[in-house]
Amino acid sequence: RKEVEQDPGPFNVPEGATVAFNCTYSNSASQSFFWYRQDCRKEPKLLMSVYSSGNEDGRFTAQLNRASQYISLLIRDSKLSDSATYLCVVTAEGDYKLSFGAGTTVTVRA
Amino acid sequence: ETGVTQSPTHLIKTRGQQVTLRCSSQSGHNTVSWYQQALGQGPQFIFQYYREEENGRGNFPPRFSGLQFPNYSSELNVNALELDDSALYLCASSSDRLGEKLFFGSGTQLSVL
Numbered sequence: 531r532k533e534v535e536q537d538p539g540p541f542n543v544p545e546g547a548t549v550a551f552n553c554t555y556s557n558s559a560s561q562s563f564f565w566y567r568q569d570c571r572k573e574p575k576l577l578m579s580v581y582s583s584g585n586e587d588g589r590f591t592a593q594l595n596r597a598s599q600y601i602s603l604l605i606r607d608s609k610l611s612d613s614a615t616y617l618c619v620v621t622a623e624g625d626y627k628l629s630f631g632a633g634t635t636v637t638v639r640a
Numbered sequence: 641e642t643g644v645t646q647s648p649t650h651l652i653k654t655r656g657q658q659v660t661l662r663c664s665s666q667s668g669h670n671t672v673s674w675y676q677q678a679l680g681q682g683p684q685f686i687f688q689y690y691r692e693e694e695n696g697r698g699n700f701p702p703r704f705s706g707l708q709f710p711n712y713s714s715e716l717n718v719n720a721l722e723l724d725d726s727a728l729y730l731c732a733s734s735s736d737r738l739g740e741k742l743f744f745g746s747g748t749q750l751s752v753l
Contacts, residue, residue, distance in 0.1 A: 534682070573744035574683065574732060618684055626696045627673070628742065630682030 531556050536618050543608050543638055545561035550604040551634045561623040562579030563594055565603050568633065569613045577603075577616070608638045643667060644733050644745035652751045653721050661716040661748045663731030671695070671735070671743065672714040674706060677728040689714055717748075726752045 536553045543549045555563075563580035578585065580592040580601050591604040601620075605612055615633040643666035643718035654657050665672050671690045687728040689708035693752035712733075718725055728749050732742035 538680075570683070571728060571747075571749070573746045576741060626688050626690075627685035627698060628683075630675075630684070632680065632682045 532631075533557060533629040534618055534620055534631035536634045537585070538570055538632060539637040540637055545608055545610060545638055545640055547608050547638075548604065549579075549608055549636055550602060551616070551636075552596075552599045552600050552602045553631050553634075555618075555620045556599070557620070557622060557629075558599065559622045560599075560620040560629075562621045563592075563602075564600050564619040564628075565590075565592060566617040566630075568617055569573050573582075574617055574630075605636070608636075610638050610640060612636060615637045621626060642716065643730060644695060644743050646729075646731050646745035646748050649746070649747060650749045650751075652753065653743045654753050655721055655723060657721050657752075658719045659750060661718075661729050661731075661750070663716070663733075663745055665712045665714065665731075665733030666743050669733035669743070670712050670734050672708055672712065673732045673734070674714070674716045675701075675730040675732065677730060677747075678724075679727070683730055686716070692698060721752045723752050726750060 565577040566574040567577045568574045578587045584593045589606045595604045617633045618631040645664045673683045673688040676688040677683040687697040692708045705717045708714045728747045730747045731745045
């Protein structure tokens with residue numbers, strides 16, 4: 531079983547729509563959670579950290595469910611510029627490596 | 641711009657050859673990690689260097705090796721290249737060895753023919 535699994539998509543949505551997707555992780559000792567954004571074959575960039583209480587950053591909302599071991603990302607009022615691959619990332623306490631999912635591709639159309 | 645630079649940006653090699661990829665970390669960062677990203681996959685951890693010592697290693701064979709220099713720049717060496725080594729190689733720096741917020745370079749796209 532992979533450490534981090536994501537629905538690959540693609541999610542094709544019109545501008546202004548809301549899109550949401552999940553990621554599951556297998557290691558119950560995972561302590562830190564992130565969403566990274568990656569544009570086509572460019573470097574991943576940190577989008578946001580995910581906190582236990584859930585958190586928002588503008589149009590982006592992240593949620594963590596430790597009991598079911600999943601993380602979600604919701605994008606409201608989608609923009610064309612939101613088109614990218616979203617990588618779910620987890621790490622265990624004291625661990626030096628990040629475990630990445632394979633990514634969820636989102637395409638926002640005009 | 642993260643301040644992490646990698647060279648070269650693209651490279652073509654043939655099977656069996658050796659390759660060296662280079663990375664300059666962001667100013668003030670003493671930790672460098674290397675990741676391999678195959679097409680359609682997420683980045684996979686290769687190893688991490690902290691203050692010139694290998695600090696941890698992922699599930700990669702010994703033909704993947706690295707170095708970190710006193711200025712915290714780093715090299716990734718791959719010997720006896722295989723076709724499956726074709727991937728985007730990403731270097732990331734952080735301010736400490738447990739740094740969770742990594743700053744990635746733009747990567748080296750390696751093609752093995």
